[in-house]
Amino acid sequence: MNLFDHIGRFIIMLRSVFTKPEKWKVFRKRFFNEVDYIVINSIPLVAFLSVFMGAVISLQTASNMSSPLLPEYTIGYITRQSTILEFSPTIISLIIAGKVGSNIASEIGTMRVTEQIDALEIMGVNSIGYLMLPKILATMIFFPFVVIVSMTLSLIGGWIAGVQSGLYTTETYVLGIQAFWYEDADGLYYALTKTIVFAFLLTAIPSYYGYYTRGGALEVGRSSTKAVVASSVAILLANYVLTQLILI
Amino acid sequence: MVEVKNINKSFAGTQVLYDVSAKFEPGRMNLIIGASGQGKSVMAKCIVGLHEVDEGQVIYDGRDFSAMNRKQRTEIRKEIGMLFQGSALFDSLSVIENVMFPLRMFTNKTEEEMRERAAFCLNRVNIIGKDNLLPAECSGGMQKRIGIARAIAMNPKYLFCDEPNSGLDPKTSIVIDNLIRELTYEYKMTTIVITHDMNSVMEVGDHIIFINQGRKAWEGSNKEIIRTDNEEVISFVYASSFMKNLREKLINS
Numbered sequence: 001m002n003l004f005d006h007i008g009r010f011i012i013m014l015r016s017v018f019t020k021p022e023k024w025k026v027f028r029k030r031f032f033n034e035v036d037y038i039v040i041n042s043i044p045l046v047a048f049l050s051v052f053m054g055a056v057i058s059l060q061t062a063s064n065m066s067s068p069l070l071p072e073y074t075i076g077y078i079t080r081q082s083t084i085l086e087f088s089p090t091i092i093s094l095i096i097a098g099k100v101g102s103n104i105a106s107e108i109g110t111m112r113v114t115e116q117i118d119a120l121e122i123m124g125v126n127s128i129g130y131l132m133l134p135k136i137l138a139t140m141i142f143f144p145f146v147v148i149v150s151m152t153l154s155l156i157g158g159w160i161a162g163v164q165s166g167l168y169t170t171e172t173y174v175l176g177i178q179a180f181w182y183e184d185a186d187g188l189y190y191a192l193t194k195t196i197v198f199a200f201l202l203t204a205i206p207s208y209y210g211y212y213t214r215g216g217a218l219e220v221g222r223s224s225t226k227a228v229v230a231s232s233v234a235i236l237l238a239n240y241v242l243t244q245l246i247l248i
Numbered sequence: 249m250v251e252v253k254n255i256n257k258s259f260a261g262t263q264v265l266y267d268v269s270a271k272f273e274p275g276r277m278n279l280i281i282g283a284s285g286q287g288k289s290v291m292a293k294c295i296v297g298l299h300e301v302d303e304g305q306v307i308y309d310g311r312d313f314s315a316m317n318r319k320q321r322t323e324i325r326k327e328i329g330m331l332f333q334g335s336a337l338f339d340s341l342s343v344i345e346n347v348m349f350p351l352r353m354f355t356n357k358t359e360e361e362m363r364e365r366a367a368f369c370l371n372r373v374n375i376i377g378k379d380n381l382l383p384a385e386c387s388g389g390m391q392k393r394i395g396i397a398r399a400i401a402m403n404p405k406y407l408f409c410d411e412p413n414s415g416l417d418p419k420t421s422i423v424i425d426n427l428i429r430e431l432t433y434e435y436k437m438t439t440i441v442i443t444h445d446m447n448s449v450m451e452v453g454d455h456i457i458f459i460n461q462g463r464k465a466w467e468g469s470n471k472e473i474i475r476t477d478n479e480e481v482i483s484f485v486y487a488s489s490f491m492k493n494l495r496e497k498l499i500n501s
Contacts, residue, residue: 023353115336122296122408123350124325 010208016128017136017204027134034138038100038203039146045099046092050150053091054157057082062167072168076176079158081184088150089191090239093198096143097231101206104135105227108210109220117211132207136200143199144192151191190246197242198235205231249273250295250406250438255304257287257294264290266462267304274405274438277429277452281443282459283484289410291459292442296328296408297321308406326354329399329437331409331428335391337383337398344370344379347397354402369397373427389420393427400431407432409441413448421445425452446485449473458484474498 001009021027058079065074108131111117120127155177162168206227213223250272257265264287272278282288293299295306297313306313308324316324337346347366351357357365370376373393383391392412399407409428413421429452432439441448449456453470458481460466466473466481473485474495486492 026352110339114334114339115332116338118298119330119332119336119338121298122325122328122330123353124322125353 006208009212010204013128013132013208013211014204016126017132017207019126019129019133021129021133022125026130030130030134031138034134035142038135038139039142042096042099042146043149045095046146046150047153049092049095050088050153051157051160053087054079054083054154055161057087057154058158058162058173059165059167062162072172073176073179075162075168076158076173077179078176079173080155080177081187083151083154083158084187084191088147088154089194089198090235092147092150093143093195093202093235094232096146097198097202097206097235098228100139101202101228101231102224104203104206105210105213105224106220108132108207109213109223112211112213113216113220128211131211132204135207136203139199139203140196144195147191147195187247190242193246194239194242197238201234201238202231205234249309250440251305251307252291252295253305253307255291255294255301255306257290257299257302264462265294265301268459268462268464269304270457270464270467272438272440273455275433275436276439276454277432278438278440279443279449279453279456280440280459281449281453281456281484283444286459287462288442288444288459292408292410292440295440296330297325326350326402327405329402329404329407331392331395331399331407331412333411333414335383335388335395337391337394339383342380342382343375343386343394346383346394347401349398350402365401366397369401370394372400372431373397388415389424392416392420392424396424396427396431400435403435405437407437407439409439409443411443411445412441413443413445418447421447422451428452446491449485460484 058075061075061078061082065072108117111131117127117131120130159170159173162173163170206224209223209227209230210220213219251270253269255265255268256263268287268291280288280291290299294301297306301314304314308327311324313321313324338349341349344363344366347369348362351362351365355362367379370379373396375390375393375397378386378390383394386394407428412424412428416424425448428439428441431437441452443449450470450473453473456466456468456470456473457464458466458478460480466476466478468476473481476482482495486495
């Protein structure tokens with residue numbers, strides 16, 4: 001199958017994803033299970049990464065600021081902008097695409113090769129909607145909150161690292177964080193819009209690869225790898241397109 | 249009754265089924281037999297709609313299933329129970345939750361009523377006191393029986409079993425065969441079993457269809473299969489010298 005076949009089949013699949021669930025009660029239960037499984041379970045990893053990445057961003061910015069013409073609060077400002085515009089929405093999404101994407105593809109792929117999806121179909125259940133809609137919606141709705149947590153922790157990481165190493169004071173850092181906020185606040189909406197799109201990609205693409213797995217354990221592994229690669233590429237492409245559309 | 253009329257099916261230019269027609273009556277054990285790769289599983293998947301037929305009709309009690317849209321098929325599928333080769337139990341659900349699953353999706357029963365029905369079905373297949381185990385914690389034979397319990401939970405009119413004995417020892421295989429037969433007679437279901445297990449054929453085959461190279465090569469009962477002179481059937485059923493000798497003795501006696 002070439003790329004266009006995949007895109008076509010993916011779009012056809014999406015028509016079945018966004019259909020009314022057979023039973024709302026069952027959907028609700030699956031939805032909150034997915035919130036827990038995909039979103040809540042990702043928070044510790046996101047928190048760990050965010051604190052250290054924030055620390056590294058601020059330290060690297062501080063160590064490269066050699067010009068006396070640049071005010072010291074620039075460090076906080078650059079840390080904030082890097083975190084909000086790129087690090088938290090994009091890098092965290094890429095990392096979660098690796099963690100969650102392989103999980104989703106192998107879960108659905110295993111269900112496919114062990115005929116569990118056929119069993120759903122025989123019962124008259126819309127297997128695509130049943131398996132994918134709760135994952136996609138749960139991530140699209142709640143992943144932005146994870147990214148907000150990541151932004152906050154990244155800024156805290158930057159503050160701790162800088163103050164700890166004596167590169168700047170708390171006041172200077174906070175001043176940088178607050179600098180030009182009224183002009184730059186739109187960046188937050190841009191970041192959250194991106195996050196929602198990335199959340200869709202990092203669940204829908206692995207679901208697609210899992211669902212159309214054919215064969216056995218080897219193919220499940222391959223689908224899982226393909227899912228992570230494809231969702232990462234899609235996130236990077238979407239990042240470029242959205243930046244062009246929203247920021248420029 | 250399930251009827252297939254002149255069904256043809258091909259995959260990527262390779263024809264798998266050629267003009268197959270058959271009638272499967274309720275209250276009987278209908279067996280589709282044949283060697284691996286001859287098209288019997290494809291035929292079963294065409295009947296239940298997992299594969300679309302290229303030509304021909306699949307008719308459930310006068311309702312042309314092959315001409316229906318997804319929504320109409322869903323209504324018929326609620327009347328179908330299926331036991332899969334690997335049981336296809338949902339890994340993340342407990343034994344009782346697996347059996348309750350179709351009830352949860354398609355009925356408005358209360359939690360208590362669903363549990364009661366699931367317990368009854370599990371009891372019927374002799375699974376007692378295992379409600380909270382996960383499928384991975386059950387043996388192959390148990391998984392098959394749980395699969396049967398799930399298949400009959402909605403009181404189906406049609407029961408499909410895809411190689412119910414695969415991976416089971418002969419003793420457990422007979423238990424599963426007899427269980428399917430009992431349920432078929434008890435609930436007057438139209439049961440279609442896909443198998444290449446000769447013990448099943450001899451033990452429970454009320455009506456047998458032999459598929460060879462995608463064509464219906466023979467049709468009859470387990471009594472008739474012993475005395476048939478159809479070369480294709482003989483070479484499949486009596487493949488070993490032991491079976492050949494046994495057949496000769498049976499015929500001579």
